[in-house]
Amino acid sequence: MNRKNPLPNSNPNSPNSSMQALHFLQALARIARAAPKPAHSARTRQIRHAAYASMAHSSRSSRRTWSRALLHRLRQWQQQRPGRLLTVRRRVRIVTPITSRPEEPARAETLRQLVPGGRGMEYCNLLEETADYVQCLRAQVQLMQTLLDAFSS
Amino acid sequence: MSSRRSHSRHSNASRITEEEINELVSKLQMMLPDAPIRRNSRVSARKVLQETCSYIRSLHQEVDDLSEKLSELLASTDTDSAEAAILRSLLMQ
Numbered sequence: 001m002n003r004k005n006p007l008p009n010s011n012p013n014s015p016n017s018s019m020q021a022l023h024f025l026q027a028l029a030r031i032a033r034a035a036p037k038p039a040h041s042a043r044t045r046q047i048r049h050a051a052y053a054s055m056a057h058s059s060r061s062s063r064r065t066w067s068r069a070l071l072h073r074l075r076q077w078q079q080q081r082p083g084r085l086l087t088v089r090r091r092v093r094i095v096t097p098i099t100s101r102p103e104e105p106a107r108a109e110t111l112r113q114l115v116p117g118g119r120g121m122e123y124c125n126l127l128e129e130t131a132d133y134v135q136c137l138r139a140q141v142q143l144m145q146t147l148l149d150a151f152s153s
Numbered sequence: 154m155s156s157r158r159s160h161s162r163h164s165n166a167s168r169i170t171e172e173e174i175n176e177l178v179s180k181l182q183m184m185l186p187d188a189p190i191r192r193n194s195r196v197s198a199r200k201v202l203q204e205t206c207s208y209i210r211s212l213h214q215e216v217d218d219l220s221e222k223l224s225e226l227l228a229s230t231d232t233d234s235a236e237a238a239i240l241r242s243l244l245m246q
Contacts, residue, residue: 021246025239032227032235044224051216111202114209124169127177130205134184137212143242144219150242151226151235 017139020058024050024143049074051144055136065125066133069117174198181205 027050031043038046053074056067111126112118115133118126178198182188185204227235 018246021243025243028223029236029239032230032232032239037228040224040228043227044220047223047227048216048220051220108202110206111209114206114213122169124174124177127174127181130209131177131180131184134181134205134209134212137209137216138184141212141215141219143246144216144223146245147238147242148219148222148226150238150245151230153238153241 017058017143020054020136020139021143023057024054024140025147027054028147049077051140055140058136058139060132060136064129064132065121066116066118066129067136073116178202184208 028047031038031046031050037043052070056062056070056074058067108123108126111130112121115121115126115130118129121129175198178201182191182196182201185191185201185208230238
C-alpha cells in the first residue's frame with residue numbers, strides 16, 4: 001500500500017483504527033444521503049464533527065481523558081447555533097486547572113491547550129495522552145485521505 | 154474524583170521518575186514526522202514538546218482541509234457513487 005506520506009508506527013489493520021474508520025464512514029454515509037443536501041459550510045462542519053467524534057469513539061481511546069473531554073466539547077458544539085461553532089461555553093470546572101509547574105518545560109502549557117482535557121492532567125499523564133491523541137489524529141487524517149483517493153479512483 | 158486527583162498530585166510526583174518521563178518524551182519523539190531521520194540523536198524534551206505542538210496543530214489543520222475537500226466532493230458526487238467510494242475505503246482498512 002503506497003500512501004503519499006507513509007507514517008511511522010501507524011497500523012491501519014489494528015482493531016482500534018478499524019472501529020474509528022467504521023464510525024467515521026458510517027457518519028459520512030449518513031451525511032452523503034442527507035436530503036435535501038446541506039449547504040457546503042454546514043456539511044463541512046458535519047464532516048469535521050464526525051472526524052473528531054470517530055476519533056473519540058475508537059476502542060483504544062474511549063478510556064482516555066482526552067476522548068471524554070473531546071466528546072464533551074463536541075456535544076457543546078452541537079447544542080449551539082451553527083454560526084458559533086468555535087465558541088465554547090465555559091462551565092465551572094470541578095478540577096482546578098494546573099498551571100505549569102517549575103520542573104516542566106514551558107511548552108507543556110501550550111500542549112495542554114492542544115490536547116483535549118489537557119489542562120487538568122498530571123504532566124506524566126499529559127505525555128501519555130498526547131501520544132494516544134496524536135495516534136488517533138494521524139489515523140483520522142490517513143483515513144480521510146484514503147477516502148478522498150477512493151472518490152477519484 | 155476531583156479530590157482524588159488533587160490529593161494524589163504529591164504522591165504521584167514522588168513516584169514518577171525522571172526516567173519514566175524521558176521514556177514518554179522519547180516515545181513522543183518517535184511519532185514526529187522526521188523521527189526516522191532523528192532516531193539516534195537525543196533531542197531535548199523542550200524541543201520534542203515544541204515540535205509535538207506544531208505537529209498537532211498541523212494535523213488539526215489537515216482535518217479541517219480534508220473536511221472541506223470531502224464536503225466539496227459530496228456536493229458534486231451522486232449518492233450512489235459516494236456510497237461506493239465509502240465502501241471501497243472501508244474495504245481498504
